[in-house]
Amino acid sequence: MSATHKKLNELEATAICGNDISSSCLYVSALAISYAGQYAWLSLLMVGAVLFLFRRIYGEVVGALPLNGGAYNVLLNTTSKRNAALAACLTILSYMATAVISAADAMHYLHTLWHGLPIIPATMGLLGLFLALTLLGMSESAIVAVVIFITHMVSLTLLSGVAIWFVATNGLDNLTMNFQAPVKGGSIVGALFFGFSAAMLGISGFESSANFVEEQAPGVFQKTLRNMWVVVTVFNPLLAFLAIAVLPLAEIGEHKETVLAYLGTKTGGPWLGTAISVNAVAVLSGAVLTSFVGVSGLMKRMTLDRILPQFFLKENKRKSNYLILITFFLLCISVLLITRGQLGPLAGVYTISFLSVMAFFALGNFLLKSKRPRLPRPVYAGVLVVTLALLGVIVGLFGNVKIHPEYLVVFLQYFVPTMLVVYIMLNRIAILNLLLAAADQFAKHSPRLSRFSRLTLRRALRELNQQEFVFFTKGDNVSNLNKVMAYVVENEFTTRLKIVTLLRDGEKYPEDLLNDIRVLDRAYEQIVVDFVTLDGKFGPELIDELSQKWGIPKNFMFIGSPGDQFPYHISELGGVRLII
Secondary structure (H helix, E strand, C coil): CCCCCCCEEEHHHHHHHHHHCCCHHHHHHHHHHHHHHHHHHHHHHHHHHHHHHHHHHHHHHHHHHCCCCHHHHHHHHCCCCCHHHHHHHHHHHHHHHHHHHHHHHHHHHHHHHCEEEEEEEHHHHHHHHHHHHHHHHCCCCCHHHHHHHHHHHHHHHHHHHHHHHHHHHHHHHHHHHHHHCHHHHCCCHHHHHHHHHHHHHHCCCCHHHHHHHHEECHHHHHHHHHHHHHHHHHHHHHHHHHHHCCCCHHHHHHHHHHHHHHHHHHHHCCCHHHHHHHHHHHHHHHHHHHHHHHHHHHHHHHHHHHCCCCCHHCCCCCCCCCHHHHHHHHHHHHHHHHHCCCCHHHHHHHHHHHHHHHHHHHHHHHHHHHHCCCCCCCCCHHHHHHHCCCHHHHHHHHHHHHHHHHHHHHHHHHHHHHHHHHHHCCCCHHHHHHHHHHHHHHHHHHHHHHHHHHHHHHHHHHHHCCCEEEECCCCHHHHHHHHHHHHHHHCCCCEEEEEEEEEECCCCCCHHHHHHHHHHHHHHHCCEEEEEEEEEECHHEEEEEEHHHHCCHHHEECCCHHHHHHHHCCHCCCCCCCCC
């Protein structure tokens, strides 16, 4: 979503992220049953318990750093750009798998209404439709999201009510028969472990709210986390239990991709099965749109931070970053063809990438506690809470790799090339210098080609290094200033840094500060330091003014971690980063 003057209320924000996470109800029950059998509902309750812990983790991190970007944002503001880029690559893979899973499952449900529908071509067509819509500048509408979400909640409630009535009317014979069946794998503990691992797909989309927190009204973010948790913890175990109570386990396996529509047909008749299928197509399509909108915003921010190639910033007449959207579409099509539209491999790719992002969020919480302890936060997650949540995610990751080691290969086929591109971009100064040295050596054999190569490489180096950065200081000691210099050298491509201090009327900067800056200027020969004193008060207005006057983007401006008395939220500063 693009930022608007009107902030999203609780229902609107919940609908946007809720369409993503609640769409998992349509396929996660069958996945959990396929591994945990009659105990799948317990596995799904365990997932709800882990998600309850993550409510506090997300609440603390995003409450302290209320900026779009999720795990990428927290790592960017607590550790190095390389670590943030790793989390961003995993998030991109997560969005990619979400789009493909949602589109494929939507077409499986549509297939129940139109049996002649070719699923893989139809899935490609649906992905192409949302590519076209986003290229036209169409982002999510809060009104449409609310209609889809409310309709989905009504549909799930209706299905649950009809299924409960069916069980009450027809008795518990089928439930008893299923519980008398042999336990999957021969052990209840093993069944719960593998069922829990597969069921972790049911929390897909929980990170969505953190990706558009800046568009939400004050206090709304915490409520979206609560509402998503309620949906997952109530409907996923309930629907799995009702499926086990109504359907033989073998039949559930035969209708894995459309189990809720089949459950509706069995309990309420064809009309309910049709209603569930129509609702599924709508809400799963909404999740596809969420993926396109979310990945566009994330990759644009990575490009602005110079992690991805700058040509991704090119826009069409509708102001859409068309190269980002087309690249994402092609990646989705390739993973669809590689997995042949099978839900299992797609879920495996998604679960590995998504759970890795969740793990990074938990690690980011630890980093926030240790590196930004003074940042005010509305919620605090205890160390035990974060540790248990991280262990739950690690168990889920291990279980998914244990179930299908081959899915890890599919995941790595995308993760490794993505990280390779990012690694090259993050180290392109060293790579360009290496190429420049090679061009010098090549001068003996082809002077003209060598001269042209050196001119081109030097121009590229000059363009990279000419971008200035800014650090606002309140008179930091030499130790803090040294950390700033080290961060800039290790994470940014530049030869110019402005260190800015703001003075009140009649105030003079400390002489020690100027001496410290002179020492650091000599110590870091590759960086030219400009010491700037300005009259004024630090705040969003000053940042806007300096950004326009100096031509320096706000995300290339740094500050130290503010304390409890800081009068502004970090989100009000337009993307200014915390580096000490």
